[in-house]
Amino acid sequence: MKEIFTMDLKGKLLIAVVFMVLGFMLSVQYKTTELQRNVRMDRVEDLSERLKVMEAENKQLLTELETLRAGAAKDPADDRMKLMAGTTDVEGEGIEILLDDSNIAKKSGENPNLYIIHDEDLLRVLNELRAAGAEAISVNDQRIVAMSEIRCAGPTISVNNVRSAPPYVIKAIGAPKTLSSALRLRGGVVETFEFWGIQVKIKTVEKLHIPALKAPRSFEYAKTVESKEAAK
Template identity: 40%
Template structure:
């Protein structure tokens, strides 16, 4: 089902690209009819540019989908192979454990839930940005949780991996290529008391944000569910390291 979901998403992305490009092409053809031959050369150049953009978008989509399908197939094949025979039970357990640590499976456990919303206080600095949550604030919060021993993290439902980007894009924040906006909800699985104390300590991250009237609540929980990562993990330039016998790691 997961593979079908990814394919459906990919197909929807391609349909969206066709719709946008079709609209742009229609406008371009209308321009050609209105202005006649003096714009023929310009129109041809624009059509060529649009065609190149379409080709690039299609190629990138196909490449990502192929990489995702291949990775998922390898994982399933490995799991199936590990599950055949009692002697491979330990190997299967190790595979499942590594998949969990890599963020490729849903996980649950105790931890804390952090909810962050933009300030509603009166603007006294003249700069509205001072009262909004930025990517740096989210990264500080996530890093503080990691340092306190968080074993799994999510931001607005997106699994946070070591490869996850968290950055501002206008009025929203990008995480794993997805746009999210306030309120920002962070789930962190780990020892609830340790995580809570790390965030709420005096002059800690929550204290600093509240000085700017940013609304932050931290709640301990006995059970949180963090869903698996569903995107593509970049590995185009990675390969297993090879080392000659007796050769040092340096």
């Protein structure tokens, strides 16, 4: 009887010990899980804060970039450089001049070259327009800039290495009255043309469109020099 009671007591103690061990293990596992979850939450919150900071910095940089772009676009010096170089289309009031060969019957023995338009005729017109303050000029939609070449090429005239035949349409943006008056001076360009029967028509245009130079010149030998003020 005592042996049965002793064995029963031992069994109960063993079961109690097993439950205690299991309880301890479950407690440790729970605490470990909670700790890991807390660590993950802290990590998520930390990454979230970093993301917010980076997004704010990115937004600030984009704002600064747009400000710089806007400032560059509005730089009047840059616009003036583009206009002088002919690298951008331009619009404005001015005059349009149409030149065509003479329609006068030529007399026997006369030089026929006197009755047709030559490169020097176009150059005379362009020089008068520039002197009168023309801000942009084109010949048959070829933009005229400082390095534009105008020369005879057989029966045609080459402008910016593009051959054109009459009639020649010259567009000039500037004060219409001033430009027109410069060409119509007594003994000037128009009077000389009319003497030989060269056809000249001048009209005022409220909104002229002059295209950009189609093939901007590249520079191989000329190099820019830094100014002394910039070097300081």
